Amino acid sequence: MKTLPYRNPVVPGFHPDPSVCRVGPDFYLVVSSFEFFPGLPVFHSTNLVNWEPISFAWHRESQFDMAGAGASRGLFAPTIRFHAGEFFITVTDVSGTGNCILRSGTPYGPWSDPVPVAQGGIDPSLFFDDDGTAFFCTNAEVDGSTGIALSVINPVTGALRSPVRHICAGTGGRWPEAPHLYKFDGLYYLMLAEGGTEYGHMETLFRSESPWGPYTPCPTNPVLSHRDAVSNPVQCTGHADIVDDGAGNLWAVFLGVRTLPGVLLHNLGRETFLSPVVQDAAGWFSIGNGGIVGLEMEGPLPGEARPYTRDWKPSYIEGKRDPHWCFVRGFDASLIHFDCTDAAVRLAFGPDISTPSGLYALALRRQEGFLCEFSARVEFPARIYAADENSGKNSGVRAGLTAYYNDSYHYDIFVYRDGVCGTNDPWRLGVSKRIHDMEAVVASVDLPESLLQVGGSGLAAVDFRIRSDTEWYVFEWKAGGTGWAELGRGKTAGLCTEGTYHMSFTGVLFGVFASGCLNFFGSEPDYPVSFSDCAYTERD
CATH class of the missing domain: 2.115.10.20 (Glycosyl hydrolase domain; family 43)
Known part of the structure; x- marks a missing residue:
């Protein structure tokens, strides 16, 4: 065979x-x-x-x-x-x-x-x-x-x-x-x-x-x-x-993890593996080679495996959301809108994504390989808000990309303003880390006025990118025709299942988010933040 x-x-x-x-x-x-x-x-x-x-x-x-x-x-x-x-x-x-x-x-x-x-x-x-x-x-x-x-x-x-x-x-x-x-x-x-x-x-x-x-x-x-x-890369x-399979062969699907090199840590989550099942003369069977499987295998497949690219750009079809997108606990249409005309994810400012309950302005897709990139362009309201110290609405805002394990473990890159903001205050770029009950902005820089691509709409634009390998998540940005610049990085090991403070069973996802609150001049737009050119690319 x-x-x-x-x-x-x-x-x-x-x-x-x-x-x-x-x-x-x-x-x-x-x-x-x-x-x-x-x-x-x-x-x-x-x-x-x-x-x-x-x-x-x-x-x-x-x-x-x-x-x-x-x-x-x-x-x-x-x-x-x-x-x-x-x-x-x-x-x-x-x-x-x-x-x-x-x-x-x-x-x-x-x-x-x-x-x-x-x-x-x-x-x-x-x-x-x-x-x-x-x-x-x-x-x-x-x-x-x-x-x-x-x-x-x-x-x-x-x-x-x-x-x-x-x-x-x-x-x-x-x-x-x-x-x-x-x-x-x-x-x-x-x-x-x-x-x-x-x-x-x-x-x-x-x-x-x-x-x-x-x-x-x-x-x-x-x-x-x-x-x-212990030396097998699959654990x-x-x-x-x-x-x-209908041709007399048995196959097993099962979970496994790919660990980071040299350590028993995994960030991608538990994944689905495949192996032939071997039966002996007595009718008992085992999976793989005496219970051992690998990354590269062979068997009497029902059909030849086709080349498959993990590269992804979301589809925008009216009434049919791209199946790679997912959301925490549910989908709130008042916070998230998929614009099929402009091929963009539009977000309202929602709750902090470290909040342990409720729904977020957060759209996610799974990280599927160690060496990968996730990127998007964010357009945000640089001029259309009002500062009102008495309104209680200006709680500070963030809009950007996240490497998200769960509400207690995520690394983020974003544009932001903290607290009550004057109309001429500079927007900043930040990288934050949430680990256990600790959260801090670990890197930040003013976004120069000359780099704000502000048009008549009052929207400015910044491109963000997260690059991942087995050691680091690297957070980069560019704006106004500049090249990519690194703003910060976080250890891959910080988003691994083994390091969580409670039993956890998931893996890292990449996503776009908007959080906080602004008081706008006039009527507030339904979805003031827009993400376009979302893309996931694997390098391995």
Whole structure:
């Protein structure tokens, strides 16, 4: 059988907890999205390597209430399955609904409102047996036993049709979770993750003659783990799902991280990887080469991997937002507008993006590689505000670019004024860092009057760029025909998951933002700040 080369990760950047299903020659994949909207992105592929976003299962804010969702909360660990002409996505909303199911007759949506399932735990998965029985599997505690729990449900209403029973405790690793049930040659296979989604992560396998057990562990467990492969550039492998490609081959999608060189730190988030599954004579299987995978791999792909550029400029199509954009907890049309005529993102001045709740004037897209750039031109109101010390409206304003992990971890470059501003006061350029509960402007410079490209509209323009590598985020600006000048930089390690003060599961995103408040002469424009020429480019 012909093997074809491909490169991991197949869905780079913050795209964790993948699940996959096949319908004919088409494969569909869904990943976790946590507090980001739209959420639960669904991808399509015909070769398992080139994945294109086609929909979001959370595409109406009314489906889930994320108003109070903190960083790395929200929607955890979805599973996608196809049965009897319908697609099903199970997911845990840890900020409200709990375990639930969404449905659609097409992977392109629209997706239904979620129906809750009265089974505890996280990481829900559906398995449809040969007779159509729908089994619902989670990580949960049942009658004092922790591990994997199973029930029979109505997948349309979410109603339980059996008691919830404990079926497996794993192999002894902490936090047995992310269970998936399969059936091969009349036997039921249970695959789950253990060890936590960090550097002890592993995937283990069990099988039984009944979905209820008892389950026998695979003699070569774990079937996937890099816990002892410390020199491998891929770490934290686990949380896998398996799909039959229709030609007799099994494949696994799973999460992993690419670490910074020489240290166990990662900033890109947990990404989606792909590997062939190898079965032995006894019917057991392992992922990769004895549980080890790499960045460069090969296997009997359903089709040849196509060259793919990560370079991106947003599309502006009326009624169809570019699928790479995302927002924290939801989208506020009074703060953000996508101008399809002028190909620009227009923002009102919104809340501080370090505020731990609410919606922002902030539009983001994922960082997908170490060596990359994100840039945009910002036009801002240099002349159209009024200073009024008694109005209470002039709280200072910022508008610029951000390398954003969450509200407690981000580096920003921006134009700004602090406090009450006189009409002739100079605008300044600044770089700020937010780490834990500390935030400061670490570099600033007056923006010379001669560099303000002010036209009759009263708007001035500055170009910003963030360049990233494995050591630094570098913040640069230019205006008035000048070349790029560095204003400041921040350590890449400062935006890594391992350094956060709480459990976090996401990765760095780049974005445009506007925050603060100004009192304008006359009527205030709806969206006084505009970002054009937004672009993301990878150099590796």
